[in-house]
Amino acid sequence: MKIFERQVTVEKKSYGNHNIFIRYCCSFIFSWMIHLPFASAMESNAVKHIYDLPGSKDISLNLPSDIAIAPDGRIYVVDGGQHRIVIFKSNGKVDEIIGTKGSEKGQFLYPIGIAIDNEGQVYVADSGNNRIQIFDDDEDFVREFIVKEGDRKIKPVDIAISNDRKTLYVTGNNNHKVMLFDSRGKSLGQWGKQGNSSGEFRYPATIAVGKDNKVYVVDVLNSRVQIFEPDGSLHITAGEWGVKPGQLFRPKGVALDQKDNVYISDSYLDVIQVFNNETRFIYVLGENGNPAKFVAPTGIAIDSKNRIYVTEMLANKISVYQIK
Amino acid sequence: MKAVAKLTTLVSICIGLSSALLTISSVKAARQVESQRECATCHIMWLNEFKQNTETLIPYEPLPVTSSGKQDVASTERMCFSCHDGFVLDSRFMWENDGYSHPVGVEPSKNVVFPTPNDKNIFPLNNDGKVYCGTCHTAHSVDWKAKDAPIFMRSKNIDSSLCSSCHVSKDRNNKTGNHPVLKKLKHTPQDILNAGGKLGSNNQVICESCHIPHGGKEDKLLVQPLDESQLCQSCHEDKSSILSSKHDMTLLSDQEKKVLGNKYTSKGPCGACHVAHNASNGSLFAHWAKPGIDANSAKCLTCHTEGHVANDKLTGNHSHPVNVSVNDLGIDAKGKVWKTDDESNNNLKALPLFNQFGEPAFANGKVACATCHDPHKWSVKETNKKTSAKKLVGNGDSSFLRIPQENQSKLCLNCHVDKESITETTHNVKPESSDVKKGDAGICKNCHLVHNAKGAGLRKPDLGKHKSAQAGKTTSYFESWCLDCHKEDGVAEKKALKGHNHPVSVKPNISDAKTGVLPLFTTEGVRDHEGLVDCASCHNPHQWSPEKSKNKNTKSKEGDPGNSFLRLTANQDSVLCVTCHQSNALVFGTDHDMRVTAPKATTASGYTVKQSGVCGQCHAVHNNLPESGLWSLTPGEGSDNKEKQCRSCHQVNGVADAKVPLAFNHPSDVMVWAGENRVLNTKKEPPFTPVFDEVGHNPHAGIISCPTCHNPHQWDSTKNTKGNGKNLEGNVFNSFLRNKNTQNIICADCHGKDSLFRYKYFHHPKSREKHPLYH
Numbered sequence A: 001m002k003i004f005e006r007q008v009t010v011e012k013k014s015y016g017n018h019n020i021f022i023r024y025c026c027s028f029i030f031s032w033m034i035h036l037p038f039a040s041a042m043e044s045n046a047v048k049h050i051y052d053l054p055g056s057k058d059i060s061l062n063l064p065s066d067i068a069i070a071p072d073g074r075i076y077v078v079d080g081g082q083h084r085i086v087i088f089k090s091n092g093k094v095d096e097i098i099g100t101k102g103s104e105k106g107q108f109l110y111p112i113g114i115a116i117d118n119e120g121q122v123y124v125a126d127s128g129n130n131r132i133q134i135f136d137d138d139e140d141f142v143r144e145f146i147v148k149e150g151d152r153k154i155k156p157v158d159i160a161i162s163n164d165r166k167t168l169y170v171t172g173n174n175n176h177k178v179m180l181f182d183s184r185g186k187s188l189g190q191w192g193k194q195g196n197s198s199g200e201f202r203y204p205a206t207i208a209v210g211k212d213n214k215v216y217v218v219d220v221l222n223s224r225v226q227i228f229e230p231d232g233s234l235h236i237t238a239g240e241w242g243v244k245p246g247q248l249f250r251p252k253g254v255a256l257d258q259k260d261n262v263y264i265s266d267s268y269l270d271v272i273q274v275f276n277n278e279t280r281f282i283y284v285l286g287e288n289g290n291p292a293k294f295v296a297p298t299g300i301a302i303d304s305k306n307r308i309y310v311t312e313m314l315a316n317k318i319s320v321y322q323i324k
Numbered sequence B: 001m002k003a004v005a006k007l008t009t010l011v012s013i014c015i016g017l018s019s020a021l022l023t024i025s026s027v028k029a030a031r032q033v034e035s036q037r038e039c040a041t042c043h044i045m046w047l048n049e050f051k052q053n054t055e056t057l058i059p060y061e062p063l064p065v066t067s068s069g070k071q072d073v074a075s076t077e078r079m080c081f082s083c084h085d086g087f088v089l090d091s092r093f094m095w096e097n098d099g100y101s102h103p104v105g106v107e108p109s110k111n112v113v114f115p116t117p118n119d120k121n122i123f124p125l126n127n128d129g130k131v132y133c134g135t136c137h138t139a140h141s142v143d144w145k146a147k148d149a150p151i152f153m154r155s156k157n158i159d160s161s162l163c164s165s166c167h168v169s170k171d172r173n174n175k176t177g178n179h180p181v182l183k184k185l186k187h188t189p190q191d192i193l194n195a196g197g198k199l200g201s202n203n204q205v206i207c208e209s210c211h212i213p214h215g216g217k218e219d220k221l222l223v224q225p226l227d228e229s230q231l232c233q234s235c236h237e238d239k240s241s242i243l244s245s246k247h248d249m250t251l252l253s254d255q256e257k258k259v260l261g262n263k264y265t266s267k268g269p270c271g272a273c274h275v276a277h278n279a280s281n282g283s284l285f286a287h288w289a290k291p292g293i294d295a296n297s298a299k300c301l302t303c304h305t306e307g308h309v310a311n312d313k314l315t316g317n318h319s320h321p322v323n324v325s326v327n328d329l330g331i332d333a334k335g336k337v338w339k340t341d342d343e344s345n346n347n348l349k350a351l352p353l354f355n356q357f358g359e360p361a362f363a364n365g366k367v368a369c370a371t372c373h374d375p376h377k378w379s380v381k382e383t384n385k386k387t388s389a390k391k392l393v394g395n396g397d398s399s400f401l402r403i404p405q406e407n408q409s410k411l412c413l414n415c416h417v418d419k420e421s422i423t424e425t426t427h428n429v430k431p432e433s434s435d436v437k438k439g440d441a442g443i444c445k446n447c448h449l450v451h452n453a454k455g456a457g458l459r460k461p462d463l464g465k466h467k468s469a470q471a472g473k474t475t476s477y478f479e480s481w482c483l484d485c486h487k488e489d490g491v492a493e494k495k496a497l498k499g500h501n502h503p504v505s506v507k508p509n510i511s512d513a514k515t516g517v518l519p520l521f522t523t524e525g526v527r528d529h530e531g532l533v534d535c536a537s538c539h540n541p542h543q544w545s546p547e548k549s550k551n552k553n554t555k556s557k558e559g560d561p562g563n564s565f566l567r568l569t570a571n572q573d574s575v576l577c578v579t580c581h582q583s584n585a586l587v588f589g590t591d592h593d594m595r596v597t598a599p600k601a602t603t604a605s606g607y608t609v610k611q612s613g614v615c616g617q618c619h620a621v622h623n624n625l626p627e628s629g630l631w632s633l634t635p636g637e638g639s640d641n642k643e644k645q646c647r648s649c650h651q652v653n654g655v656a657d658a659k660v661p662l663a664f665n666h667p668s669d670v671m672v673w674a675g676e677n678r679v680l681n682t683k684k685e686p687p688f689t690p691v692f693d694e695v696g697h698n699p700h701a702g703i704i705s706c707p708t709c710h711n712p713h714q715w716d717s718t719k720n721t722k723g724n725g726k727n728l729e730g731n732v733f734n735s736f737l738r739n740k741n742t743q744n745i746i747c748a749d750c751h752g753k754d755s756l757f758r759y760k761y762f763h764h765p766k767s768r769e770k771h772p773l774y775h
Helices: A020-033 B002-040 B076-081 B158-166 B192-194 B230-235 B237-242 B266-272 B294-304 B409-413 B417-424 B479-480 B575-580 B584-587 B609-616 B643-646 B747-762 B765-770
Strands: A047-053 A064-069 A074-081 A083-088 A095-097 A114-116 A122-127 A132-134 A141-146 A156-161 A170-171 A177-181 A185-193 A204-210 A216-219 A222-229 A234-238 A253-258 A264-268 A273-275 A281-284 A297-303 A307-312 A317-321 B213-215
Touching: A047 A064, A047 A122, A064 A253, A074 A307, A095 B765, A114 A156, A114 A307, A122 A156, A122 A170, A132 A156, A170 A204, A170 A216, A204 A297, A204 B479, A216 A253, A216 A297, A222 A253, A222 A264, A253 A307, A264 A297, A273 A297, A317 B765, B192 B230, B230 B237, B230 B266, B237 B266, B409 B417, B575 B584, B584 B609
Parallel strands: A064 A297, A156 A204, A253 A297
Antiparallel strands: A047 A317, A064 A074, A074 A083, A083 A095, A114 A122, A122 A132, A132 A141, A156 A170, A170 A177, A177 A185, A204 A216, A216 A222, A222 A234, A253 A264, A264 A273, A273 A281, A297 A307, A307 A317
């Protein structure tokens, strides 16, 4: 297997605007570095396709956007086009459906992201209703809170929970920030602002928390994943803008495997690329020597058995692969 | 050291210059990268990487975006979705259900007209002449001078103006067979908004209310499905009950039947009859309409015609009239409230009327099928959803009627206000009768069928063929109708027609009748001023008394000549009778007017003259025993029927016992010519003295009886005047004699100048006895 080994990261832990001169210099240096000779990363044999969801015609998904795996192995899919959460058993059969279109408790309006904490509590970014809804592991509604910045309602895109369950990280679509809440919805602070400097965002999307409590934020139009320390300082960045292996065009999903490798989906390039825990690009996820091509992949999740679940938004399905 | 220092300085200078040069070039490159990146956010194929010999995650494919176009991938659906998937902007509703989108890669339809203001085509086609994303969209600035349109569009789109700027054939005029737009909605169709449809300013329906250019859930970019007419009924909620009704063609019709090329099932219950665009008839009607009747009803007959879908529900040859005005029924229907002169009728429901185009028109509108029927609502009351449409059976409360009959014919009487009084008469047969079922039309249905009637007046089918009440004749139109009930063993057995009755199917003597007052009919029961007398000429079966105010609570009352469903009263001055028999009205005030001579006398039915009327003292219209003369009195003794009738009164102890004639009749075996047939009446002048047969009929030649010489209705033949109300003693110049003088008397026909002698000879008791004829 050929692996393109190159470092495409910038270690910046500062915030705020940078001098444009510095940014242009950085861009130049990036441009110079990525033109280094590299081995092809397109021939991968990292995964094996297991099955797709839904597995039968009894139920259909409509623009699924994100996915999360519960501690009991059940698979939670945000079926955004149908304003609901579809829960599959670990064997792939439908177990439960939560919600209908609406704004009442337990209803959804174009939800996008989902997360499940280590106790099985389910958190849904109910984007159209500008709120986070929380359900217990029996799918019973627990509570909700409106996502706001001052008086301004924010559309939450995704949510992640710290390992101690004390902090909820919510990405805001229309304020370009990561917002921190406690489990009752009380604001604990916020990171970033709109911009393309380090620590800034242009449409933060999905978000994940590593075992070391680092926070992984997909920064869509900046074509990167920014990785923060729990205190909000930028640790490192994965990926950069481009169309070559190791580069990102429309990153949407992020997940970590058991080795803390970072998986990033790209909804235009239709691939998932893998970076190591130092954000060094490893390979493009592939099977039988060919890159696995998805149809607008967005949210991804990896379970304890190292199976990766990929929401293919325009294919209206979830592809499940075993990571080797 | 100096050399070293110099070298160091030189190196430093070189490094500094190099750094400065590098910095300058770096800034320039960074600017290029930044600029390139912003454009390449969509124009990905502009990236230099594709032009280098490097491995990329996607191939370099600058070509087609559309199926055959040459546009950059920037305008591909995938590129749009890569941001509009909710993670950057949320336009997911456009892609729901694999969404239907405005076609690209096709040549514009001939119905599409591209606007070219100032000779500039603002909606460019692809290089191959086909529509592509960029035909409508551009990511770059367009000078609209007003920020009242969404970005990325090539033109303003105020209330779907962008759509209609090209789709002119589907533009805003329902006269051209298109669904109206820019029409303010009475309520906000929340379902449409939830589905992604939009309303125009001021809550108006616009193109985008029903169509979504991207993300439609149905063909034609519709925001809601049609299979159960969900889209239509988001606004037209009042028509939602058509689902599962007998008009739900998706359930009832042959599944292969099509509307404009589409199966009923694909277009939903509404689509079976309507199309939103390019309808050929009003009300967006999808089908041909049967020509020849009013435009509204023609649509119904599209299906309710032999050989068509509703073959089992035809209207028949005799059906309720359409294209007529309710104003003729005394209803003021100009406004949205119907009124009549009778204030007690002002609870009338305003039913829809229609103009010549089949459109609702309150002022001067005409009756059409949809006046009584709401084709979208099986029952005003709750539809029985438990019964499948195919098994639904209509009655007077359902059948798409706008007003349930409720056994009271409420719908019928909402228009036929002049017939409302029938409800309080004996003609209001209780629904419990065997002939009327619960939920049926009620009283009107007893006699009428609105559709498929057997004759004019919406006659219900005969229950059997009846024998005419007139011996030797066939029943007239209305007689046969009345006999359905007024017969032995009939519902109106107590009022069965028996014996001898007033003739029908005859023409009134026009010279004697007051025309236009009472209706005459053709043999088919159609009103005709030159028609024949029928039962309905004298009787109005819908109104007990000519005076409507006396119409209350008559169900248990026995009728008399002042009511009994007569159009005019027959009591008192016998107005009804003398309308036709005007010359006989000369009897009024004479000795033969019982009001003058015997006001307390009664008829065989026990009526005084006040009750029976002047005519009714001698005549009864129905159920007479004598075959002629409609005689109501008990006949006296006589040699022929006419004499017997006269002697009903002119007998000893009779009403006229003071005027009992001698029993010296002309020999009954001598036949003479009647009236105008008399040979000697060469001038054909009156009096046309009648002769009779034994029964009392008037043959051409017959015997001479009392009425041959006497006209019992005219006291003085020289004066066409009524009597003076006094009981007069007569003489040869009056006394009801027909002849004014001795000229042209019938006696002279045979007896010539010997007549007077013979009259005196044979009418004297002694001389008469001498003659062998009278032995």
